Amino acid sequence: MKNWIAAFRLRTLPLALASIGMGAFLAAAAGAFNGLVFGLCALTTIFLQVLSNLANDYGDSIHGADSVEREGPSRAVQTGAISKEAMKMAIVIFVLLSLASGIALIYVAFGWLTFNFNLFLGIGALAIIAAITYTAGYRPYGYAGLGDISVLIFFGFVAVMGSAFLYEQSVSMNYILPAISVGFFSVAVLNVNNIRDIESDVKAGKRSIPVRLGRASAVRYHWFLLFSGFVAAMAYVVLNYVAITQFLFVLSLPLLLVNAKAVYTKHKASELDPFLKQMALSTLLFVVLFGVGNLL
Template sequence: MKKWLSAFRLRTLPLALSSIGMGSFLAAAVGQFNWSIFALCALTTIFLQILSNLANDYGDTVNGADSEHREGPQRAVQSGEISLGAMKAAMAIFIVLCLISGISLLYISFGLNMQAFLFFFGLGILAILAAIAYTAGRKPYGYMGLGDLSVLTFFGLVGVMGSYYLYTNSISLDLILPAISCGLFSVAVLNVNNIRDIESDKKAGKFSIPVRIGREAAVRYHVALILLGVLASCIYCFINYHSWYQFAFIVVLPLFSVNIKAVKNKTSAKELDPYLKQMALSTLIFILFFGFGQLL
């Protein structure tokens, strides 16, 4: 069980729940929160994140990114703790769990409204395919530097605006701002990971953004992701201003500053690795302060 829990990468789950949390807070702010929807949203998101982590473990081993040259934490398939066959079986189990949880969620949200049901079911299938195809398959898009765009889409736009719609059956264009904010912070977590693995990714032919632009430019990119994320939330609060409490998320800026400083100054993979979790937790704390600010 310990090896499987390690393969699940539980430290990534707070980030996965951030977009659901953002959408849920926004829905609660207009009086449309539902605990059943929240529970199934969270469960489906957790299953998707674990599926993505397992597929990443499997794909990076098959495609060579997880090799003896890798400087980050050793992965389950790479180390031989879990066989390729067992990992594929686990992926299949989590695909089924995603479908069961997701279909239950859509039924509670939409009932017999088949148009909305089928649209979101299609989004769910795309999310499953995106989770798998990031590093697994013949042409994994993560190896082409498209992981950032996928994270922005699914951890930002789809996660926030989609979960909001599940509660309210409506949407507002200004929600794109907090969605982008959440998405950019999630991309920043991926960017820390890719900066950490830049040398091993080069050798494996994995052309992430940091591999393409170099470490120095990747640090500037990291700063831009965080600053633009904060700016997007500030603009949303100015547009929908009703209380200065809405800007409570400003107290999280020192945590982001710590992360930026670490990415800039810590050059070894071992030193930088803890700041993936730190950035993920900082994002979740940001969402909590943002959300409570909307409710007060």
């Protein structure tokens, strides 16, 4: 059980919940929050994130990114703690759990076999495919350096604007800026991971953004993500200003600065690794402060 809990990588869940949390806060500010929809949305998100983590563990072990030379935390399949067959079975189980929870979610939100039901069923299927094929399969897109784009799309636009749609039953282009904020901060989490793993990724042929740019440029890219995500949130508040409390999210800025400094100064994988969790939790705090500030 300890090996499976480690493989689930529970420290990644705050980031996933932050994404759908932003959508829930935006909907609540518009007077459209639904507790059952939120619960099912959170459950589906957790299943999808665990699915992604298990597929990543399996895929990186198969393709060599999780070799014995890797400096980051060891993975279950790589070390033999979980067999390849057991991991594949777990992936299938979490695909089914994600489907079941997702179908229940969109049924509660839209009813049975409506246009929106079918639309979101398709989006959910794409999310499952994206979670699996990031590092698994014959041509994993994560190895081509496309993971950042995928995270921006699914953790940013799909999670924030899509989850808000579940409550409000309409698309608000006004939510693009909060979606960009969460999307860029989510990409920043992935970027910390990829900067940490540059050396092992080079040996495995994984062409992540830091591998392509080099460490120095990857650090500047990281600063761009943090700066742009914060500016997008500021722009949203300025364009939708009602009360000073909307700037409550500014309290999360010191944590973002700590992360920016760490990526620049920490060169050992063991030193940089804690800042993946720090960035994920910082993003969750940012979302909570942003959401509460808009509700007050």
